[in-house]
Amino acid sequence: MPVNTELVGRVFPPTAPYLVGREKVREFARAVFATDPQHVDPAAAQALGYADVVAPPTFAMVIQDLTLQQLLAEPDSGIVLERLIHAEQRFRYTRPIVAGDELVGTLSVTGVRAVGKGAMVTSEAEITDASGAHVVTATSILLVGGDE
Template sequence: MPVNPELVGRDFPATAPYLVGREKVREFARAVFSDAAPHHDPDAARALGYADVVAPPTFAMVLQDLTLQQLLAEPDSGIELSRVLHAEQRFRYTRPIVAGDELVARLSVTGLRTMGAATMVTSEAEITDLEGAHVVTATSVLVVGEEQS
């Protein structure tokens, strides 16, 4: 089944609140080889004016992944994980993610573009705090290859 063109404009429900944990931030920082003190040391983060450790910028992918799982679970999407390549990722921050934040994410499919035997699916996850204040917009482009017969 090809990628469903009716995905464009589709909005998904907000994810359950995600509590950003200090150890999760530290683990993620180690995984991406970020040894900056504010990612590991609460005192270093506080010295910069933050309440706790600050997540590396790509930490937003943890929340965006929850939204992309919703997209992949859509029975009419035409997107199968075995045919997906993650081609592009961008982040637009209002403020950093900090341990102790409770965040929700809402996914919108913003574009489809067919290129030969593949379709590029662009989506944006708006990540906000529980009061609705914007934290980051995470934009992904997935390349979905055609089904093999």
């Protein structure tokens, strides 16, 4: 089944709130070799003006993944997980993610473009904090292979 072009413009419901934990930030920082003290030491982060440890920029993928799971679960999407490659990722921040943040993501599909027998699906996850203020927009391009 080819990717459904009617996905363009579809907006998914907001995710459940995700509470960013200090240990999750530390674990993520270690996993991506982010060695700056602000990622693991609350005192270092506070010296820079933050309430707690600061997540590495790619941490937004944790919340974006929750939104992408909604897209991948759509029965009419035409996206077959076994034929999927995460081709591109971008982040546009208003402010860093900090331990203690409660974040919600809302995904919208902004493009579907044919590529050979497959397609490229572009989506944007708008990630906001508990007050509804923008934190980061995470843009993904998924390459979906076509039938052989």
